[in-house]
Amino acid sequence: MAQNKKVILAYSGGLDTSIILKWLIVEHGYEVITVTADLGQEDDLDGVEPKALKTGATKAYIEDLRDEFAKDYIYPMLRSGATYEGRYLMGTSIARPLIGKRLVEIAKQEGAVAIAHGATGKGNDQVRFELAINALAPELQVIAPWREWDLMSRTALIAFAEKHDIPVNTSNKHYSMDRNMLHCSFEGGELEDPWEEPGPNSYIMAVPVEQAPNEPEYITIGYEKGDAVTLNGERLTPRQMMEQLNKIAGKHGIGRLDMVENRFVGMKSRGVYETPAGTVLHIAHKDLEGICLDREALATRETILPRYAAAVYNGFWFAPEREAMQALIDQMQQGVTGEVRLKLYKGNAWPVGRYSPHSLYCQDLATFEECATYDHKDAAGFIRLQSLRIRGYADRVSRYGK
Numbered sequence: 184m185a186q187n188k189k190v191i192l193a194y195s196g197g198l199d200t201s202i203i204l205k206w207l208i209v210e211h212g213y214e215v216i217t218v219t220a221d222l223g224q225e226d227d228l229d230g231v232e233p234k235a236l237k238t239g240a241t242k243a244y245i246e247d248l249r250d251e252f253a254k255d256y257i258y259p260m261l262r263s264g265a266t267y268e269g270r271y272l273m274g275t276s277i278a279r280p281l282i283g284k285r286l287v288e289i290a291k292q293e294g295a296v297a298i299a300h301g302a303t304g305k306g307n308d309q310v311r312f313e314l315a316i317n318a319l320a321p322e323l324q325v326i327a328p329w330r331e332w333d334l335m336s337r338t339a340l341i342a343f344a345e346k347h348d349i350p351v352n353t354s355n356k357h358y359s360m361d362r363n364m365l366h367c368s369f370e371g372g373e374l375e376d377p378w379e380e381p382g383p384n385s386y387i388m389a390v391p392v393e394q395a396p397n398e399p400e401y402i403t404i405g406y407e408k409g410d411a412v413t414l415n416g417e418r419l420t421p422r423q424m425m426e427q428l429n430k431i432a433g434k435h436g437i438g439r440l441d442m443v444e445n446r447f448v449g450m451k452s453r454g455v456y457e458t459p460a461g462t463v464l465h466i467a468h469k470d471l472e473g474i475c476l477d478r479e480a481l482a483t484r485e486t487i488l489p490r491y492a493a494a495v496y497n498g499f500w501f502a503p504e505r506e507a508m509q510a511l512i513d514q515m516q517q518g519v520t521g522e523v524r525l526k527l528y529k530g531n532a533w534p535v536g537r538y539s540p541h542s543l544y545c546q547d548l549a550t551f552e553e554c555a556t557y558d559h560k561d562a563a564g565f566i567r568l569q570s571l572r573i574r575g576y577a578d579r580v581s582r583y584g585k
């Protein structure tokens with residue numbers, strides 16, 4: 184037994200973490216302090232503290248992490264331009280390091296001996312939480328009830344809840360969902376069959392394209408050193424940018440993704456993701472880089488993106504390789520300043536104009552009109568030098584075959 188020893192519990196207020204709270208008390212004798220993170224999920228958190236205290240917690244923290252989440256986690260990741268497996272903007276992945284960091288801070292503040300979480304033994308989140316905790320406070324014990332207890336069915340969970348007077352909402356939740364200001368994810372239900380189309384309940388942050396306006400909307404996003412700082416001329420904080428752009432892009436049905444991905448733990452899973460603001464910012468940022476970044480610098484950055492995306496997705500945010508890649512990326516972003524004008528329409532965001540005071544684009548060189556700067560005859564020598572290797576290969580093939 185761990186009588187009088189404190190545990191910090193990552194607590195959502197839902198059935199699973201409420202059961203974990205009571206289980207830690209009655210089965211192991213811990214004093215439990217709950218921590219609930221507000222990451223812009225737009226849930227009503229007013230009832231979370233009283234529910235935690237009623238279930239047995241000695242203290243309940245409700246932490247507003249929205250500004251920190253946008254500024255120190257979403258924005259650095261967006262500066263990278265990384266997507267997992269070429270598509271997923273990692274809305275769940277990027278939230279876990281911040282939650283883990285705050286859990287550690289409160290654990291140290293309260294003198295706790297352990298941190299508990301409600302991630303299952305099948306998913307990525309258990310890895311992400313525990314890697315963050317191990318990076319920041321390796322001395323703390325981690326308790327993962329889903330890997331320890333025998334409450335492995337919904338029936339067993341509900342029976343435990345009823346035995347200990349934990350309120351149970353018996354209405355069937357259609358999906359397993361995770362939401363924050365960057366995205367909303369949906370898993371389970373009909374989505375477990377990769378052939379089935381997502382149902383109508385899988386639309387929260389973005390409308391179906393059929394319901395999007397029939398007229399396009401034009402917006403202008405201003406950037407400084409790779410970060411979006413203005414929307415239609417109005418200067419916004421990172422959090423404000425995410426909140427306002429989610430509404431604008433969401434009403435046009437932008438940011439929907441339905442994919443089967445490879446989990447870090449070794450299995451494939453299907454997820455439907457809504458990332459309205461993140462999708463528009465990703466597209467605009469990539470477009471602005473096109474006129475601001477040198478070709479070879481851009482190519483160098485592109486080579487590390489799969490590694491960067493894997494580090495974020497797998498939970499290695501606080502690892503030295505992610506920090507080193509971030510430093511390289513941020514250095515390259517120093518000149519990514521300017522504006523991008525986009526057309527939003529029926530699920531799509533198209534850049535239609537871009538400007539930068541640091542632009543490497545030269546209209547005199549690119550024009551199809553007569554140009555004194557560029558001599559067309561110079562191209563002949565360039566092509567001849569570039570073809571030396573190819574001509575050598577062709578000669579070998581003609582002599583000896585492939």
